[in-house]
Amino acid sequence: MIASLLIANRGEIACRIIRTARSMGIHTVAVYSDADAQSLHVREADDAVNIGPAAARESYLVGERIIAAAKASGAEAIHPGYGFLSENADFAQDVADAGLVWVGPKPDSIRAMGLKDAAKARMIDAGVPVTPGYLGEDQTPERLKAEADAIGYPVLIKAVAGGGGKGMRQVEAGDQFLDALQSCRREAASSFGDDRVLIEKYIASPRHIEVQVFGDAHGNVVHLFERDCSLQRRHQKVIEEAPAPGMDAATRASVCEAAVRAAKAVDYVGAGTIEFIADASEGLRADRIWFMEMNTRLQVEHPVTEAITGQDLVEWQLRVASGEPLPLTQDQLAIDGHAIEARLYAEDPAKGFLPSIGTLEAFELGEGVRVDTGVEQGSVISPYYDPMIAKLIAHGPTREAAREALADALDDSVVWPVRTNAGFLVEALDHPAFVAGDVDTGLIAREGEGLMPAAHPSDDALAEAAAVLVGEGAFAGFRLNAAPRVAGRFLLDGETIEIDFAEALADIAAPEVTLESVLISEGGQTWLLTPWRATGVAQGGAADGAVLSPMPGRIIAVDVAAGQQVAKGQKLVTLEAMKMEHSLVAPFDGTVAELRAEAGGQVTEGTLLVSVERAES
């Protein structure tokens, strides 16, 4: 067995790997950028090595620094986690060439599955069903369009080097094809340095079904059943579960066997995932499930598989990397109950899911579920990395039990002042289609506003919080029983509101306590309530309409001109930050009074971009 392991990653996955390695008696070495010096993964590891500045391309993505850190710390092996260098075949080769153990598949297996077109071609040879489409060398727009016409619309254009939901365009009709191709190529060239594409038939009612596979260096390959990751936002997974709802035994056997064939075709060693797309318009049927791609690493959503199989997949990885055979054979593996995972992101659903950064003054997640996280109260969410801050995983005897446990845990979470998608996740888990196990990848896009959590706390929660906040002392001048109602003016996240709280006041145990502010948590969301007069904030001033940059980034488009009339919610500026594009919108109907944003400009957090003057109402 490996005696010492370097984890070339950060956040929750680094902490997760450290936990298993430690339980196996393996010495752990973390790496960290300057921005992560105080991070949980650094403190949890036995040793830690600084590998450079905050920007990932100068630290977590620099293979030589990571190998040097392994050498310097005496680590024998490197676990890449997911993302960063985990699917970089050249890095895997460099690790081996440096005399270190790579916890992952052979570089050739990574290469074989790295490009979507070559991987599909190889799968066709191995007898694995693939999505109908065009994989050819001829990349002229005329040929690609002719192929799309022949496949029949809608089609999907995919960058062959794509990943993470980037470099894909759905095309509804032939006359939109060439524009979509151009924009897909542009994104592919800038994100992946390769503008080649393939064309696939767009699958109706698509469900994302993937199979966990595991191989060892002795030629054994098993599967650990399927996961369903159909609940997606912009092609990114939001909630994942195992097993897939509505999967019968025969269909399961067929898709899992295809996954094992796929892994064997590339001599697969270690943990991998074969992703399939299913046309579920008539339920899950073996003849309507096609190979999409293979991820040659551990997945974010691996805990749901761990929950239903009772196995520790990181332990399996470390055993296999040490040369041991797989811990179990296929017939020793079985499904126990149902598990669902939700990804908690530091982002604000009310602001178009804009990432939210800052210090976690409050960070409490509900109980009764497994929590994998890389942060704690006091941690700083920086703008440099992926905004996923935790995963909550519920396991129960039935799907419904797991669903309720997960919704309850999210419901009980208190995170402040960083915003999260917890309220959105609760809405998604409670959506009738999800409850029924009838989810396709388009659900979130179709529902749109329908999945938005409440903008304000309930009247009851507000009344209770207001009563706690001011206590009886603040109302010494009132005669409670004489007044028909006791109401007050408060600021809820800076917005002035009136709260009627006479009844709630009667229930407060220690009404003389007078607090400066309270957090209200409800349905997974958290708000800050302060007495109106305590703040002295001028209401309705010009500052109201100031649209500031919420984080450092680059302005990629300015959609309005000075003096222009805008409607509430209208896009003003597009900001690129944290590897994503974000729209900043008008806070209310009005006129663009000042325009400071310039396309192409770099901005820091808090920079005034646009100021909107409220329309007279």
Ligand code: ADP
């Ligand atoms: P990436 O490598 O960027 O993650 P994938 O090829 O895995 O891209 O596709 C990501 C998601 O896009 C899938 O989970 C699915 O929701 C959707 N998708 C991919 N291919 C198709 C298709 N042919 N028809 C419909 N949806 C698709």
